[in-house]
Amino acid sequence: MPHCNEKTKACFAGKSILLTGASGGLGSSLAKHLASCQVDTLILSGRKKEALDKVAKECQSLSATTSIHIITCDLADKESVRKLGEEALALCGTVDMLINNGGVSSRSDFLDTQLEVDERVMQINFFSGAALAKALVPNMVENRSGKVIWISSVQGLLGIPSRTSYAASKFAVQGYCEGLRAEMASSGVTIHVASPGYIRTGLSLAALTGDGKPHGQMDDTTASGADPNEVAATTLDSVAKGKADFVLAASFSSQVAIWLRLLFPSLLQKLLVKRFDKAKAVKEKND
Template sequence: MATTTCSNGTKARFEGKNVLLTGASSGLGRSLALQLASCGVQTLLLSARKQAELEKVKAQCETLASESLDVQIVLADLSDKESVAKLAESARTANIDVLVNNGGVSSRSDFVDTSIEVDETVMQINFLSGAALAKAVVPGMIQKGQGAIIWISSVQGLLAIPSRTSYCASKHAVQGYCESMRAELASTGVTVHVASPGYIRTNLSLSAVTGDGKAYGKVDPTTAAGADPDEVAVTILDAVTKGSADFTVASGFSATVAIYLRTLCPAVLRSLLNKRYEKSKKKDD
């Protein structure tokens, strides 16, 4: 169960809303689901690929929430366009007020060792599926004059690192897409928020794909030492409530410095990234 709770302001922000949350079966998605349930949302559409895991999250949400909460499970594979289309139709029917694009996959391979099919799959899951869902729900939000898109990106969508080409490309796409979409929707009452977390204690590295599409199957030390997903979920929802449009969370000192270096001293950052890559290759050898 969630160990922290949202502020009163955040509860007021999400109370009575119809929410679609992807990647809801574990990790940050599970934590976001529990926090949204405790904030008094009206309808919570939980989507992921694993029925049994979603059922567990549903039961936990119902325990936290009032009897008026309607928790629905919609199975969807974000790598499959037809599956995403069906999820989008469910979202239209549910009259979604808040879309949380949380579902995603990471990658672990040098670009020369990565098949184009892996590039396409990662882009489909992390970016194109979310874009399709936004296109499905935003027209209804515009008609109501209110709504929110909350897209979970990554620090690596702001700062690319070696051996993450597929992942970084997909998250950079999210950043650019949302910046453009935010300007287009500024006068409609629909807000667009991009949360870029650093390392969180989830299965992201464990389920990451390698260059040939196989599972990475390891928990990176940085992930194991990452932030508590419950705390990150609270921080994200509170930041959205305060009106933050594009923000980092659990990014750590080194990531924060690197993001500033990207703008102020790019040559220094390039040198650091080169050394990081060379060090990783020596370790592999």
């Protein structure tokens, strides 16, 4: 049962919020936590209408006063993203908060990855969020109030092998938001980037392989990842506390690796090569 503490409730209650990737995984947990914070309007977006309907019903049972809307959107399709921004504005007048959560991972070595996969992952994980920010932030600036909350990843801080497309898209989010945050510093609009470690969701199942087909496997790292409800609660609590750029649910080894990248990059590189060689040997043995 989602529970919203007083500080978090004060931050989100009464707001109009657009949430992408709301049909499952971390997004559905975020939706339920937002509902339990008594937000005014919650726009849930994703491609799967039935799954969105189910999440909307659960949210409504948590907050009868929240106005809940569903707008289906394919984040891979620029026109669909444009319409999402337009319809969200038409519904709310002003969208107080944009949560860019919808995303897809990748699972393939560079030599096996078609450029179209890089482009698709970049469009879904980065360009769609940038387009939504461009549609909604000007209004927030006019109102001198608003938030963009972008779900990045530890892999936006650490490029691991066999995830070139995914790492590129999440590094793009980090850089974009760092620049945007500085530009928005005196505008009343705050920019937040959450970088979680592994979360127990369907991310690895839907991850794209080198030819664009879904990976279709629940990876051990994902299966043993953090509870999405806990990650959703920590994300919203951190935003309410004013944290701008934060890592959460990261394993000890991921945290060490992030520091190694800053302090001893050549040591990290050696560890990443070792990881790649080990995965290659396992793959060759299984083939």
